[in-house]
Structure formats: structure tokens, C-alpha cells
Amino acid sequence: MIEHIGISTAAGRFDALAAGPDDGRPVLLLHGFPQASTEWEHQLATLSAAGYRAVAPDQRGYSPGVRPERPEDYRIEDLAGDVLAIADEFGWARFDLVGHDWGGSVAWYVAAEFPERLRTLTAVSTPHPAAYARAVRTDEDQQQRSSYVPTLQNVRGAEKRLLADDASALRALFEGVVPRSHVREYVERLSEPGAMVAALNWYRGIKYSGHTGKVTVPTLYVWGTEDTAFGSTAALSTEEWVAGPYRFEMFEDITHWLPEQADEGLSRLLLEHLSAHA
Template identity: 35%
Template sequence: MSDSGLLAPGWRPGRRQVNGLSLHVVEAGPETGPLVVLLHGFPEFWWAWRHQITPLAEAGFHVVVPDMRGYNLSDAPRGIASYHLDLLVADVLALADSFGADRFDLVGHDWGGVIAWATAARHPGRIGRLVILDAPNPDLLGQALRHPTQALRSSYAALFQLPLLPEAMLRPLGFAGLRAMMRGSARPDTFRPGDLDRYATAWGQPGRLSAMLNYYRALRRRRRPAEPARILPPTLVLWGERDAALERHVARDAVGLCDSGRLLVIPGTTHWLHLEEPERVTAEIGGFLKGGS
């Protein structure tokens, strides 16, 4: 299978051998430019960043957008243990290594943001600047879930940790359950006709749905730190004003762990802010990566 029909001019598909598996990546921009890695969330794939790739490349960045392990055209190893957060962080570092980058900028949305938080916490010397879109810091998950209303909003994540049942709920009728989840958490204009069909093609790759859910199942197996790690790299947190999954205090608490952090709430947006206000979100990302505050 190929994603060639999704590629815009200047976007270069390829593969990278990372931690014993093959990751599908899309690149754009000058290979000599500063490396920025964009990590997608659940249940998207590299195409999540379709509005950001070209502008960042035109700004001089070497943009690398992977399908994370278990998604779309990247390898999908079996078993919950293959999706431990430690491995996901190692994938990011190994991907940067494959491009010869000792230091790079990192942008993540949703699960990609969770991985980006963890990467910056554990390997601060590797990250130049960090941008997070609507993602909790995993070191603060327990604290966040002590809020009853946030626990209720996160109940879907507890459901996803169950064996077999989530697949049985989400796969039938062309992934009607996943489609409804995305539409129900977004603005009416977020997904254009055909967008969710493209996502469904990625979800339908063998083993991918279970792999995607295994991110949630592996979460309870992670080591809980005695104290949340400080985030040393300069950090920008972008948040959808109307995010139905994550409350605002999750963002504020995460920024509170940053030595140099700023929270910016994008008015009128939901969890899918990078799709709903792409020009604003891209401008904020690009300006911050260029050295803005």
C-alpha cells in the first residue's frame, strides 16, 4: 500500500529502520535545515499534519513526520509490551539519530504529545524546543484523574484498556465507532468529505487497530516516577478552547512543570485545533520554533 495520493509537491516519502522496526516517514524542506519531528495522535497518522508540513518546510525546517509504530504504513509489532512508553520515546530518539541530529525540535498532538512530554522529560539535552497540542504530561496523569470531571472525560481511555471489546466496538461498519468519536469531538467543519475515509484506510491495515489501542493498554504498565520531572527545554502548549477530552487544568498543571513554558488557548477550537485553525496553529508553531517566546 502507498500513501502517494496524499502527498503534496515537495513531500518525500521514505522508511527508517528504528529500534528493530521500520517506520514510514514523510519529509519536506531542506535536509540541511534544523530538524523538527511532528508526532501525530490517536487515531490519526502522518497525514494529521497536512496543513503544517509545507509552511514549516518553507520556513527552512527539515520536517520529518512519521507514522508512529503500529500506525498506517509503519510496522505494527504484536503485544501490549511493544507499546510501552519507554519504547515510544526510544523510537523518537532513534528516528532523530537516523537523520544525524543530536538536537532537534519536537511537536506532538494527543498521544504524540504524551510521547513528546516524556521525551523532553527524560532526554532534555536532545530537545531544542517543544510544542505540545492538547496532550497531558504522563507524569501528571494520576493528578489529573483525581478531578472527578476529568476522570469522567477520560473514561474512554479506561475502556480502551480492556481486551478485545474496544476492537469489537470500533471496527464494525467501516469503523463507524471511530468515525463517530472523531466527529463527535470536533467542530462540524473539521473533517471534509472523504477525510475520514482516508483515516479508515489506515485503520484497516492488518493489526493496526489493536496496535493503536495497545498504546492505552500499555499505559498502566509504565513506571510511575516518585516526582514529576521538570521540563527543561522551552515549551509552548497550544490548547483547544473547547476540547471535550481534556480540561484546561491539565494544560495549566503541565506548564507549571516547565522551566520556560507558555500556554496559549486557541479560541473556538476543539481537540483537533491543528485541523480547525491551521493557519493560526502553524504560525504559532513556526514562530516559536524560530525563537519566539
């Protein structure tokens, strides 16, 4: 059974979904833009059935209780700090970390900077930030895929455009791939006062953020060949930034929304990865 919980930290109170026995091996799952903890429902249920304690928070800006207004409050260091604060609230000295999209970027950073806190890392869709940055500089295909980023960062009223006409632009991102019940949840949450601005501040906070170094913890990276945001150049070069045990898996004909579109396959890989690094 998946339960709704609150997690109080110095930054504020995070909403979260949780499943599994309280004394189970802890796994923290980080969602991406423009989604919420709901994207991990299948993985939460699978991990719970296997005896893990799985928690998926609605991250900074998505939880009403942690919604600062300034872009500079969305530095990667702050987002990583939220992850550690949540783990500390549960008393988790070490835990397994899973991240998709922006949650993947945060997970990479936590793994690089705080390896002593993690048993394993699982990154979904998102390549290592350094591999991505190099691809944006040198690969025309990745440059085209990333052309939306300046728009989200700089266009005045981008949040209004995404929510106009019953959030038609937002809904179109998920068309035919993500369950409609999940899409309704995302639209409702991002329609809350200040929520979409906060979500876009993740992009606007990039210029205030530091860089991500090499990762030494056991890492699983999963990527879909039809991902519209991240191309093969960054995906294939991610291994250069992992010095520890590394496994790379591709899903053919799967898009960016991999946790929902390939829910069973991802859950199987995740269990295999956790079991291999008990």
C-alpha cells in the same frame, strides 16, 4: 512538496511524511490516536516553506513495519526510544519536537528524559502527563472526560466496535472538524490487519510505563477550550511541570483535533516558538 519516505531503525521501518530541505533545521512531529502522520500536512508545508526539514512518522503500531502485538511493547520508554532512533537515523544530534494527543505524551517524556536532544518542545492538546494524572485523581470533570480510557483498555473487541459498519464509530470522532480526505486515510490505515489492536495497545501499555518528570527545554503548550479529552484543570496546571521557558496558548471554540481544525493558527504559533529559540 510533501514526500513519502521510509525510516529504517532497529525496531523496524517507519512510514513517514517529510518536507523541506535536507539541511534545514530538523523538526519531528508525532501524531496521536486514532490518526496518522497526515494530520500534520499543513504544518509540514508551512515548516518546509520556512526552510525547516520537517518529518512526521507513522508511529509504532501505525506503521506496518513496526507493529508488535504485545501491549507491553508500547511502554512510553519504547515509544520515546522510537523517536530517538528516528532522529539518529537522520543524524540529528538535536531537533525540535512537536506532539499531539498520544504523540504529545511521548514528546513530554522525551523532553523530560532527554533534554540534551531537544531544542524545543511543542505539545498540542496534551497536558503534561503528571498534570493530567493529578486531574484524573482529583477533578470530576477530567474523570468524566477520561472515562473512555478504561473502555479502550479493557473491553474485549473494542477494536471491532470502532471498525464496525464502515468504521462509523471512528468516523464520528472527527465529524465536521477533520477533512474527509484525512478521515479516509485514518480509516484505511487502522483497517489494516492488526493496526487497530496496535493503536489500542498504546492505552493498554500504560500500566507498563514509567512516569514523566519536569521539563527544562523551551516549551509551547497549545490547547483548545472545547477539547473533549483534556479539561482546563490539567491544561492550566501544566506550567507547574515546566522549569524552562514556557508559553501557553488557548484556542477558543477549538476541539481536540487542533492541528487540523486550527491549522493556520497552530502553524503560526509553531513558527514563532521555533524562531524565538533558534
